[in-house]
Amino acid sequence: MDTVTFHLGPDTVATLRHLAGEEDTSVDQIVRDAIKKDLYRRSRAKTAQRADERRVAPLRALLADDLTYATGWDDLQARLQRKGYHLREAGGGVSLYDAHGARVCKGSDLGYSYSRLMRRFKAPFPGHSHRYLFHKEMPSARE
Template structure:
């Protein structure tokens, strides 16, 4: 074991003493247990779900024209469906799924098209998406930007 020197306020020391006495252990043990719990929690903390780039790169190439040339959400969904894919809401964004199985393949942003970018492009929220207020914010930012005033 390594030994460290730890400075604590009187209040913290009194609280640790009380816990240690109630649990019939040393203050050091209370601190070690707390550190171990925190490290364990951090290890189990939710990590961002990222798709394997070896899967995403071919999908990005396959679907690039569909995202680039779609006129609206219906057109994009039709184009993706023809290739066996679909978009679905996930949190504040979109994910690409296998159309038949519903298996999650990657985030829309990993394909190069975030939900915000598609909102701007289509000027409409994804059908049924819970985050519709985002479009109003985008419209406000666009209308209040200096570039907008020069048109």
């Protein structure tokens, strides 16, 4: 192992010593573990998938009426499916997929963010795991 020297404030050092005592380990082991975890997290971070504007612009035009006039999530899905697309949950939002299941773009790339659609439909996307986002957007709808 290489030796690395860096400076920490007295409060941080005191906290590290306290943790080391509780965990029956050394301060340097806690620091090594913390750095290792952070490096792993950073290496696993998803890169932003930027939509290809040449592909998204025609889709915006093709799907504009469907996205504008849909009366709810089921209606929107039915409209999109007639044109060979569908929405799926994607992180904290929704993404558009083609009939083969390939991701095309985020809903926001089409000009309709998940929060905008939730507010309009007064409901979260069916089965979306991040229900707290709906309650954040629609505080009066708390369960």
